[in-house]
Amino acid sequence: MADKEKLLNPDPGVCVPWEVKLEEIGEFPGNEAIVKKEWEKLDDFAYNFIWFWAQR
Amino acid sequence: MLTDALSIAIADLEEEQVAGMVKERLASGVAPLEIVNSLQMGMAEAGNRFETGEYFLGELIMCGEIMQDSMIVLEPLLIGSNAEYKGNIVIGTVKGDIHDLGKNIVVMLLKGSGYNVIDLGVDVSKEKFIEAIKEYNAPLVGMSVLLTGCQESMKETIDAIRAAGLDTKVLIGGNYIDDLVKAHVGADYSAQAATDGVKIADEIFSA
C-alpha cells in the first residue's frame, strides 16, 4: 500500500518520474539521456496499461 | 398537490428528512402501510415531475434510492398487512441482458402508482416469464432490454408467451426500442420514456 506521506502524483503518461529514479541512482557515469528515453517509454506503456482499466 | 410532509420530502429528494420522518412515524405508532402509501404518493409526484421535464433520470434514480432505503426499514413490518393493489404486473430484463437500471426505474414508478410488481430481475428466461405470468395471473408483462443484440431473445420470449396461450399484454422498453422493434418482436406496447410504463399500465388496468 502506498505511504500517504510520499505520494508521487505522477503527471499524465508517467508512473515513476525519471527525476525520482535519477535521484535514487545518484552517480551517473554514462549518458543519462539514453537511459531516460527508454525508461520513459516503458513508463508510458505502464501508464497506458493502468488507465486502460479505468477507461473501460 | 401533495399535503403529506413525508410525500413532499421524498418528492423533493430530501433523503435525511425522509429517513427521520419514517422513524418518527413508526415510533408514534403510524401503520407501516400508511407510511409506504405516503412514500408512494411522493414517488408518483417525482414521476410527474419527470413527465413535465422538471426532473431527469438522475432525480428518479435518487428517489428510488431513498425509497429503497426506507423499505429496508418498513418491509419487515409490512408482513400481514393487506395492501390493496391496482393489479399485478410481471417485469424483467430478458435473457442475455444483465442491465437493470431502466427496469428498476420503471418498477419503482409502477410500485409508486400502486401496482403489485413482480420483478424477476435480469437475464430472465422465457420459462420464468411464463411461470410468473400464470402464477400471478398478470394482465401485463414488461420486458426490458438495453443491448440490441438481445432483442431477438425478447421476440422468442413473446413468441413463447403466445404459444402458451396467454393473452397478457406485452410492454417492451429500452434505449434502442422503437416502433420497428415493437413490430418485429410482436409486442403490444413500447415505452421510450421511463414514465410511459405507468401511463400504459393505467390504460390497461382501467379498461
Next chain:
Amino acid sequence: MSEKQMLYQKRLERYITAMDCGKPDMVPVAFGVGEWIAKYTGTTLQEIYYDLDKSNSIVSEMLPGLDFDIFKGGPSLWWPPMFDAMGSKLYKFPGIGVEENSTFQFNEQEYMKPEDYDEFIASPTEWLVNHYLPNISTELENPGSYRSTVALIKGAAAFAMQGGIMAQAYGKWTMDHGIVGQGTGFTKAPFDTLGDALRGMKGVLLDLRRRPEKVLAACEAITPHNVNCGLAGAGADTRFPCFAPLHRGAYPFLNPNQWNNFYWPSLKATIEGLWARGKRMLFYAEGDWTPYLDKIAELPDKSIIFQIDTTDAKKAKEILGGRFCLQGGVPTTLLTYGTPAKIKEHIKRTIDELACDGGFILDAGGVVMGDAKQENVIAMIEAAREYGVY
C-alpha cells in the same frame, strides 16, 4: 505508388477533407465489422473474441469485396484473455460468464467507494494501482502475492501482445486493401470515466447530491489524464481523431444544471486540451444529445467529429454543420429490421439532407451489434457510393 497505395491516399484525402468540413469527391463511408459477422462465418462469438488471428482473418476475407473509406475495426472490442489473466470482474465475455454466442456485458459496481475520493484526487494513477486494480481483479486481491505478481506480468504482456497483433493487422489491411483506420487513441468524458468504471452510474448520480464538490474535483483531476489517453502516447498521430464514447451526457440523464456544471466543463477542457495539441475527438454521442447542441457548438471549430446516434440529425446539421464534421445518418435499428431497399431509400434521403455541403461521413448511428443483417450493412455501403458522389 501501387494501386492500393493510391486507393489509400484517395480515401485518406476524402476522410481528412470531410473532417475539415470540406467537400471531397464523394461522401466518405465508415464501416466496422460487428459481432453480426459470427453468424455468417460459422464461428462462435467466443472464438471471435478469444482468437485474434481468427477474427483478423475473417476481416481480411471480407475486405476485398467492400468499397468503403474508413475502417472502424473488427468484431471484438476486447481481448478476453487479458481480462482472464487479471481475473477481471469488469466484463462477462462470450463463453465465460455468458453463453458462447452472447455478447459481452459490463458488470457495473462501485469499484471506487465514496470514501476513496480524496485519495483518488490526490494522485489518480497511484490510486488506480493501489486500490482500483485490486478491486476489479480477483487475481490481484492480495497485492504482492505470488498470484498477484504473476497476473500483472501476464496482463501487461497481453496488453503489449494485443497491441502488436492489431497494429500488424491494420498495417496489412492498409497495404492489401487501401484501408484507412478511423482513429488512434481512446478517451472519455471525465464524468464518464468516474461514472462508468469507478463509481458506477448510480454511485455518481448520488454523489452529485451528496458530495458534488468531490465529483467536480475528481473530474478536474481526471481531465489531464483523459487528454493524455486521447493522444495515445507522445508520438500521437494527429491526422486521426481519438475515439470517445460518451454516455451520461445523453438526454435525459442529467438535469441541465448537472450537465452544465458537472458533465460539460471537464469534457470541454479535455477536447480543448486535445485540440491544443492538434488532436481531434470523435465525439461519439451515444443516445440523444439534441438539447446540448448549442453548448457543443461552443467548441473550437473542427475540434470534434460529432457522431449522430439518436440526436435529431437535422438540428445537428443546422447547429453544428459547417463548423464540425458530422458522422452517422443510418439508424442502428434499420440495419437489423430494415431491408436493403429501405436502406437505399433512407441513405438517398440522408445524403440529400446531411451531406449536401460536405463535412459529413456516412456511418451507422450507434454500435452495430450481433443482430444486424449482413445484406443490410452491405446495402448501406453500396447505396452510399450510388448516391454519395458530389
